[in-house]
Every structure is written in structure tokens, then in C-alpha cells.
Amino acid sequence: MPNTNDILITTLRKAHLEWGSHRHTTSRGTVYGEGYLQIPIAKARLLNITNSNLNGGNITYVCNSSDGFLNNVELKATGSMASGNIYAKQFQGSGNLKVLGDWFSLVNAVIGDKVEIKWTSPTQIILTKL
Template identity: 55%
Template sequence: MAVAGNSYVIRLTDAHLGWGTYRHTTTRNRRPGEGYIPIPISVSRNLDILNSNQQNISNIYTCRSVDGFFNDVELKASGNIEAGSPYAKQFQGNGNLLLIGDWYAHVGATVGDSVQVTWLSSHHIEIELI
């Protein structure tokens, strides 16, 4: 389980910044403005960041951003790299897929920029564009 002080850094790609439109699937309509923060599988496994495939756990994290744009918003650890895996592959807005995209727009994130995710406690994280 993640504890205060754990962190990781991820470099952003087109898919992270434009999740709603930069996609190779037709499972749902394109929607500009969506974004997500990827979680490398090694981080997900090491810190037990689980998705909803795992029963009796919370995959909801309280998040703030260093720049002050977010203050205690809810992010969901979701997705997986293979069907049925309990390990999450991304953080997304809980019930709002535009949430991370709004933050990316606010901080002026572009392809090649990096985001640092730092745990303040087991289910409270802080994000920063670095």
C-alpha cells in the first residue's frame, strides 16, 4: 500500500492529454478535453494501486495540485493492462472525465512534459507539472 512520501513521475503523451479524441477505438464517441494521468504497471503493483476489479477496496483518491487548481477533488484509479487485472493503469476524474484535461489546460501541459504524483497518505495524493 502507498504511504506518505511515495511518488512517481510520468512523461505525457498525446493519449494522456487528449484522451477523449486521441483514441484508436470506436467504443464511445470522441469528447474533447478529457485527460488522464497514467500509472506505470510497476508502480501500480509496488504500491497496490487497485481498480474496481478488486473487491472491498477503495479506488478513490483525494487529490490536490501544487498550483492550487485542485483542492481535494476525487480521482479514481481505473483501467488495467489485461482483462481482470486488479492493478490500475490510470487516474481519472471520479465521474468527470474532463477533470484532468481541465487541469492540463490550466497548467499548459504539452506532450513531453512530466507530472509527478506524490502520496500524502494512503489515499491522498498531490500532483504537479514538473
């Protein structure tokens, strides 16, 4: 689990900004407005950001944004680089895959922008578009 004041900076790509429409899968239809934040595997290991493959691990984070748009929103650390891997590869809205897409829209995020994820406690984060 990350520590208070840990920081992760991630760079937005098209797939992060257009998750629901820019993908190569037929598992579900196109959904506009979805978004996620990538967690590079090296950072996931360094900060110990785990997914549901780790029994008893934390996957849920309370999220705010420095601009005030996101207020106590629940994000989940999900996905993995390989089946069974315990390290998460992304943050996504819990039950609302559009919550980050809405924030990206509000802050006019574009490909190449950087987002700072700062832990204010081991289970709370604040997002800032840099």
C-alpha cells in the first residue's frame, strides 16, 4: 500500500482519454466518455499498488482533485500485466467508468498531458493535471 506523500506522475495517451471507444476488443460495445489512469508496472511495484489478486490487499482509494471537481470519488486499482499478477495497471472509477473521463473533459486533458497522483493517506489520493 502506498505511503502518505507518495507521488505517481502518469502521462495520458489516447487509450486513457477514450477508454470506452478506443480499444481493440469485442467484449462490449462502444461507450463514449470513459477514462482511466495508467499505473506503470515499475511504479506499481515501488509504491505497492495492488489489485484484487492479492488477498487482503487494498484496491479502493478515495479520490479528490485539486480543482475540486472530484470530491470523495471512489477509484479502484485494477488490471494486471499478466494473469494472477498482484500489481495494478490502472485506476478506474468504481461503478462509474466515466468519472475520470468527465474529469479529463473538465480539465481539457489531451494526449501527452501529465497527471500527478498524490497520496494524502495510504487510501486517499488527490489528482492534479500538470
